[in-house]
Amino acid sequence: MQYKSQAVAKPYFIAAIGLFLGQILFGLIMGLQYVIGDFLFPLIPFNVARMVHTNLLIVWLLFGFMGAAYYMIPEESETELFSPKLALALFWIFLVAGALTIVGYLAVPYATLAELTGNDILETMGREFLEQPLVTKIGIVIVALAFLFNITMTVLKGRKTSITVVLLLGLWGLAIFFLFSFYNPTNLVMDKFYWWWTVHLWVEGVWELILGALLAFVLIKVTGVDREVIEKWLYVIITLSLVTGLIGTGHHYYWIGTPEYWQWWGSVFSALEPIPFFAMTVFAFNMVNRRRREHPNKAATLWALGTGVMAFLGAGVWGFLHTLAPVNYYTHGTQITAAHGHMAFYGAYAMVVLCIISYAMPILRGRAANSNKAQVVEMWSFWLMTIAIVFITLFLTAAGILQVWLQRVSDTPLPFMVVQDKVALFYWMREWTGVVFLIGLVLYIASFFIKGEEKAA
Amino acid sequence: MEANVTLPLQKPVARHLPGDLAIWFFIAAELLAFCVFFAAYAFTRAKHVELFNAEQLTLDRNAGALNTILLLTASYFVVRAVQAAEAGLKDKVAPWLAAGFLCGSGFVAVKVTEYADKLGAGITLSTSPFYMFYLSLTFFHFMHVLLGLVILAILWFHARRGNYGPDNATAMNNLHSGASYWHMVDLVWIILFPLVYVLR
Amino acid sequence: MENLTHTPVPVDTRRSTLVWLALIAATLATWGLGEEGASGPTAVAALLAIAALKSRAVILDFMGLRHAPLLWKGIVLGWLALVCTLIALAYWKGMP
Ligand code: HEM
Ligand code: HEM
Ligand SMILES: [Fe+2]
Numbered sequence: 001m002q003y004k005s006q007a008v009a010k011p012y013f014i015a016a017i018g019l020f021l022g023q024i025l026f027g028l029i030m031g032l033q034y035v036i037g038d039f040l041f042p043l044i045p046f047n048v049a050r051m052v053h054t055n056l057l058i059v060w061l062l063f064g065f066m067g068a069a070y071y072m073i074p075e076e077s078e079t080e081l082f083s084p085k086l087a088l089a090l091f092w093i094f095l096v097a098g099a100l101t102i103v104g105y106l107a108v109p110y111a112t113l114a115e116l117t118g119n120d121i122l123e124t125m126g127r128e129f130l131e132q133p134l135v136t137k138i139g140i141v142i143v144a145l146a147f148l149f150n151i152t153m154t155v156l157k158g159r160k161t162s163i164t165v166v167l168l169l170g171l172w173g174l175a176i177f178f179l180f181s182f183y184n185p186t187n188l189v190m191d192k193f194y195w196w197w198t199v200h201l202w203v204e205g206v207w208e209l210i211l212g213a214l215l216a217f218v219l220i221k222v223t224g225v226d227r228e229v230i231e232k233w234l235y236v237i238i239t240l241s242l243v244t245g246l247i248g249t250g251h252h253y254y255w256i257g258t259p260e261y262w263q264w265w266g267s268v269f270s271a272l273e274p275i276p277f278f279a280m281t282v283f284a285f286n287m288v289n290r291r292r293r294e295h296p297n298k299a300a301t302l303w304a305l306g307t308g309v310m311a312f313l314g315a316g317v318w319g320f321l322h323t324l325a326p327v328n329y330y331t332h333g334t335q336i337t338a339a340h341g342h343m344a345f346y347g348a349y350a351m352v353v354l355c356i357i358s359y360a361m362p363i364l365r366g367r368a369a370n371s372n373k374a375q376v377v378e379m380w381s382f383w384l385m386t387i388a389i390v391f392i393t394l395f396l397t398a399a400g401i402l403q404v405w406l407q408r409v410s411d412t413p414l415p416f417m418v419v420q421d422k423v424a425l426f427y428w429m430r431e432w433t434g435v436v437f438l439i440g441l442v443l444y445i446a447s448f449f450i451k452g453e454e455k456a457a
Numbered sequence: 458m459e460a461n462v463t464l465p466l467q468k469p470v471a472r473h474l475p476g477d478l479a480i481w482f483f484i485a486a487e488l489l490a491f492c493v494f495f496a497a498y499a500f501t502r503a504k505h506v507e508l509f510n511a512e513q514l515t516l517d518r519n520a521g522a523l524n525t526i527l528l529l530t531a532s533y534f535v536v537r538a539v540q541a542a543e544a545g546l547k548d549k550v551a552p553w554l555a556a557g558f559l560c561g562s563g564f565v566a567v568k569v570t571e572y573a574d575k576l577g578a579g580i581t582l583s584t585s586p587f588y589m590f591y592l593s594l595t596f597f598h599f600m601h602v603l604l605g606l607v608i609l610a611i612l613w614f615h616a617r618r619g620n621y622g623p624d625n626a627t628a629m630n631n632l633h634s635g636a637s638y639w640h641m642v643d644l645v646w647i648i649l650f651p652l653v654y655v656l657r
Numbered sequence: 658m659e660n661l662t663h664t665p666v667p668v669d670t671r672r673s674t675l676v677w678l679a680l681i682a683a684t685l686a687t688w689g690l691g692e693e694g695a696s697g698p699t700a701v702a703a704l705l706a707i708a709a710l711k712s713r714a715v716i717l718d719f720m721g722l723r724h725a726p727l728l729w730k731g732i733v734l735g736w737l738a739l740v741c742t743l744i745a746l747a748y749w750k751g752m753p
Contacts, residue, residue: 232479240486261582261589268493275486473664474729475721481729488736495740499747506751510696522688526681532719533677540668626663633666633721640720647711648740650684651704655691656748 001363003074005081010364011091012067013357017445019060019098020350024438026053031431035424044106051105051131057345058129059098064353065174065210066090066147069167071360072217073151077158082150090143090150097139101132123184127191129199130181137181144175162231163220166238167213173206189257196252204248204273204315207349208241212280214352215307218359219284222301223291233283240276248273251323254332263325270323274316277348281308297362297369299378299447303355306386310347318343318393330408335423336400343393346385354444361448371452378447384440391433399426476634484641487601491645494597495652498590505586510657512587520571521654524564525646528602531560532643535609535636542621542632550632551616557639558609561602568599591653598642598649605642608635666721676718683711701748705741712737 001007030049032039040049074081081087104113110131117133119125124134132140148171155164180197216234220227250266284305295301318340322331331337358378362370369375407419414422474481502509538553575592582589612635615621620628687707690700716737717723722730 232477236479236483240483259583261593264497264589264593268490268497271493272486272490275489279482471664472724472726474725475666485732485736488733492736492740492743496743496747499744500750503747503751506753518688518691522684522691525684525687529677529680529684529715532715533673533680536673536677536719537670539666540670540673543666543668623663623665629663637720640715643719644712644715647715648708648744651687651708652744655687656701656704656744657696 001366003080005084005087006071006074006360007364008081008084008087008091009067009071009360011088012063012070013361013364015091015095016060016063016067016353017357019056019063021441021445022102023053023056023060024434024441026056028431028434028438031427031434034427035431048105048110051110052102054129055105055131056102057350061349061353063094064357065171066094068210068214068353068356068360069147069151069171071356071364072167072214073154073164074158076161076164076217077155079154079158082153082157086146086150090146093139094143097136097143101136104133105131122182124182127181127184127195130195140178141175144178148172148175161227162234163213163217166209166216166234169238170206170209170211170213173209174202177201177206192256193253193258196249200249200252201246203344203349204245204270205242208245208276209238211307211311211348211352212237212241214356215280215284215304218300218304218355219287221359222295222297222304223287224293224295225287225290229290230283230287233279237276237279237283240279241273244269244272244276248323251325251328254325254328267323267325271320273323274312274320277312277316281312284308295369297359297375299370299375299382300355300359302379302382303351303358306382307347307351307355310343310351310386310389312347313390314340314343314345314347314393318397330404331400334400334403335396336404339393339396339400342396343389346389351386370447371450373452374447374450377443377450381440381443381447384443385437386440388433388437388440392430392437395426395430395433399423399430402426476637477630480634480637484637487641488645491598491648494594495648498594498652501586501590508585509587512585512591513654513657516591516654517571517574518654520567521650524567525650527560527563527567528643528646531557531564532640534560535639538612538616539632539636542616542629543623545622545624547616547619547622550621551613554609554613554616558606558613561606561609561639564602565599565606568595568602594649594653598645601642601645605639608638611635666724673718676714680711680714683707698749698752701745705745709737709741 026049029040029044030046030053033041033046033049070081070087104117108116110126113133114120114125117135119134122134124137125131130137148168151171152168155168177198180194183194185191185194212234216230219225220230247265248270250262251270253262253266285308288301288305322328322336322340362368370378402423403419406414406422407416534553534557538550538557541547541549541553575588580588580592582592612621612632615628615631621632623629687704690704695703713734716733717730720733722733
């Protein structure tokens with residue numbers, strides 16, 4: 001660790017992993033409810049478990065991004081963090097607010113929670129991913145602004161690199177597009193229209209900048225390749241991401257009451273969205289092949305390469321699969337969407353956060369890399385989680401294809417629930433594979449506690 | 458004006474990309490985007506031949522042709538700028554770039570009057586498939602012209618300081634990269650003009 | 658960039674000027690066909706051929722891909738061939 005204040009990243013990373021574990025547990029609960037409908041009913045209804053699963057995902061990724069920023073920015077800017085105290089205070093505020101929100105979801109019915117938290121003042125609740133009560137949303141904005149203030153001040157007083165510029169752009173974008181979660185027009189078309197400005201423009205817009213910056217940082221560290229080479233690629237990748245991703249929002253505007261030209265704009269531009277993801281993969285492998293040093297942290301390099309490949313598969317390939325208007329006409333909102341959502345979120349954002357944690361955590365604990373034994377376990381966890389998500393994706397895709405066929409394409413379409421029964425086998429397989437994923441995650445956590453000969457810092 | 462420089466090169470030069478690999482990756486992605494759009498236009502037209510043939514006549518073909526000439530000329534001037542830099546004539550680079558920039562700006566001016574005319578007539582993206590494509594394709598290209606102009610302006614700024622010459626490999630790489638991007642903008646229009654304005 | 662060295666590019670301004678003039682002439686031809694109201698398979702073929710030749714000149718002479726690695730030359734010329742083929746196909750499909 002080169003700067004003392006980088007240490008504030010540590011609690012963020014630990015919280016991220018803890019919440020990740022929670023997310024997976026709720027995923028498994030829901031997976032079981034898919035095949036055993038009344039499992040844990042009425043204690044944890046499906047809709048509540050779903051909310052917890054997806055909100056924990058978003059929150060742990062945000063913890064990961066913030067931790068990454070606190071770790072990277074001092075090192076890139078070559079100066080201590082503007083205010084480590086503020087960073088630590090924000091950590092506790094965010095953690096407590098997040099925990100209270102989850103408890104709220106689980107303890108009282110959602111409608112009661114809405115009443116209790118002043119949803120009638122400004123109605124923002126009840127929309128997927130943005131279910132948080134108004135107070136939580138306001139809390140998120142305050143935490144985000146204070147966080148941005150902290151890191152922006154750090155960058156301003158220190159060295160400016162293309163990595164910090166891209167990271168800052170991404171994080172500011174994240175905060176700005178979240179503001180659309182406060183805008184909830186009564187017109188359902190308008191509601192959906194702007195809902196995507198948060199949801200889509202996050203994962204297929206500004207988050208890609210964060211992804212690119214994190215990946216570039218780790219690659220520079222583990223390969224020792226010259227900054228200029230990496231920087232040029234970074235700029236090309238983010239330009240392509242923004243051009244295709246911004247207009248690509250149209251792939252959610254096909255038949256929701258928006259003008260017809262979105263079918264063309266959405267199809268053409270979103271069809272090109274895989275290109276920047278592809279470039280990221282090429283870039284990662286290229287850098288590792290041209291490496292000028294052998295970094296002792298082999299696990300981090302593996303995560304970096306894995307991120308490139310899995311993001312391309314999950315976002316690029318599985319996204320492309322259903323992004324053209326004539327295809328989406330049939331696949332919209334089916335298990336194909338869920339298959340893509342899982343592989344893309346894991347491959348791009350979960351993996352890149354795990355990657356930076358894998359790289360930074362040993363250093364934060366005073367060594368360049370973990371012992372060989374610990375790294376072997378970590379690599380096992382990499383393969384278990386990654387292969388599990390690939391199979392979860394394949395099973396859901398199979399279920400999705402059948403679903404589309406039986407329920408929508410067929411001349412004698414079957415009702416939704418009848419079809420769900422017919423594809424139950426795939427849901428069982430998804431659930432068992434989910435258990436494998438959980439084992440992988442537990443191994444990941446265990447790898448932090450394995451002793452052995454460590455490499456000096 | 459003519460200071461023809463010819464450096465006959467007997468030995469074949471090692472094959473290499475004019476500009477950075479990253480910019481060529483970018484150019485390839487852009488070309489792919491336009492390819493998809495061109496094909497979408499053409500195949501949609503096949504379904505509405507009469508509509509497309511009728512509405513195509515409402516476009517200003519003279520403006521389209523004039524714009525083609527402006528872009529071609531801009532490209533030619535940029536070529537001359539690069540050649541001046543290659544030949545070490547550092548003080549010639551900026552004027553050629555400026556000339557290219559002027560022609561590009563001319564394109565923008567002509568295009569803006571075309572848009573004003575169409576929008577004034579109440580035409581929007583939702584008017585008909587033909588106008589949807591006309592506006593989408595040309596506007597997407599228009600954005601590229603603007604970006605290209607920004608790049609030319611940056612190159613011009615550096616050229617004024619005498620940065621471009623065979624003695625500065627990094628600068629030459631940047632110059633070639635920027636020039637290649639500009640030519641791509643030209644290349645796409647060469648297809649776009651006949652396709653949307655003339656082919657029937 | 659690791660040890661970037663400048664690779665000289667053949668400079669032939671006369672050729673560039675001639676190419677430019679030819680491109681202008683070709684543009685006038687396209688415009689003329691438009692003024693004539695030319696339509697149908699022959700006109701489409703002629704216009705596409707002109708566009709292809711113009712594009713090829715820009716790719717090889719202006720962009721300088723004549724001296725580029727064959728892969729890249731292939732990619733961009735291949736793009737041109739693809740675009741022209743797709744357009745031709747679509748117009749053929751739209752014939753009465
Ligand atoms: C890392 C990047 C990405 C992530 C995390 C992601 C995640 C998601 C998620 C969670 C959904 C479901 C949203 C809902 O609840 O309705 C979704 C939908 C969708 N995504 Fe992605 N995605 C990414 C990239 C892409 C890309 C690159 C494409 C296109 C090439 C794409 C195409 C789509 C489409 C078409 C839908 C709508 C599916 C439907 O109509 O049901 N996504 N994405
Ligand atoms: C490992 C075991 C997991 C299981 C069993 C599981 C199960 C589920 C289930 C049943 C749903 C609800 C689908 C529906 O509404 O019908 C869901 C949604 C979702 N899960 Fe998971 N999940 C798991 C892991 C993950 C992971 C690792 C991620 C991301 C890193 C993730 C991200 C999501 C997202 C983004 C959604 C919303 C998808 C959409 O709107 O289409 N899940 N999950
Ligand atoms: Fe999207």
